Amino acid sequence: MFAIEVKNLKKYYSKGKVKAVDDISFKVPQGARFGFLGPNGAGKTTTIRCIMGFLHIYDGEIYIQGEKITPVYDVKYRNNIGYLPGELGLYKSMNAMDLFQHFMKLYDMKINWHYVKELAVRLELNLERKLGELSKGNRQKVGVISALMGKFDLLIMDEPTSGLDPLMQREFYEIVKERQEESKCTVFLSSHILPEVENFCDRVAIIRHGKIIEVSSVQDLKDKSLKEIELDFTSNKAMKKFQVLLEKEYPIANVKYSLGAHLLFTAPPKETRELLSVISDTKWNGEYIRDFTIKHSSLENIFMQYYRGGEKE
Secondary structure, three states, X not given: OEEEEEEEEXXXXXXXXXXXXXXXXXXXXXXXXXXXXXXXXXXXXXXXXXXXXXXXXXXXXEEEOXXXXXXXXXXXXXXXXXXXXXXXXXXXXXXXXXXXXXXHHHHOOOOOHHHHHHHHHHOOOOOOOEHHHOOHHHHHHHHHHHXXXXXXXXXXXXXXXXXXXXXHHHHHHHHHHHHHXXXXXXXXXXXXXXXXXXXXXXXXXXXXXXXXXXXXXXXXXXXXXOEEEEEEEOOHHHHHHHHHHHHHHOOOOEEEEEEOOEEEEEEOXXXXXXXXXXXXXXXXXXXXXXXXXXXXXXXXXXXXXXXXXXOOO
């Protein structure tokens, strides 16, 4: 059983002319930390709103905790979801505690008020100030606490760290990690801040122009992604000679930086292994190459690879 399963989901506008989400499918395992990646306009928020039942879907099926649902009509399932929308609409005349009490009655749920106050301290949020007086970052903190305050089996968060400063972003992820370790809940979050996702998520789906182009574990993405190779040569002449070798024998390698006796390029895993043999050969190592490093691509580089059409490679 999966916490979320989306099958052939379509959401079209303008009588099918605008395909916001175009026949996508993915599964979120129970207990996973699942990242939904894509820039603004890729279809992340539309997908989440379809799952939550805030939009009528054009076609497709959605399953929550193994049960097929019709999101717009089957509203009870939302009581088991801690939801943080991408755009918060808050009652300006209320303070945070008033809002949380309103949600408690609306969703008929029990709230651990000691935990709410603990979160407020950690996120440096004043619970008594009117919501209309809060900055964007503090309003976001209210949304974060509202998504975490119930004993939810599933957390769905759309750009959860938007408006938070770096220290609060780090604290947010620490809080969610602790919550998941304690309750074994599933976390599904959308983001375009890739270093955060890389450090937090174990699986990701990448969406591009309304279509899913990859679903994988973060580690598998790294293992099959381009490697970054940095070489320090004994001279500019030696570097130029190696560049000629690259252009002739390994045209798939992509030079990112070349200056003086320094060269930085990327290559797929197979070519990287072959190049490592070349670099380690006594003909090159020592006489031409002074030092080298090979790094896994960051999730950010992998993401850009896909968005530049690298998925075909």
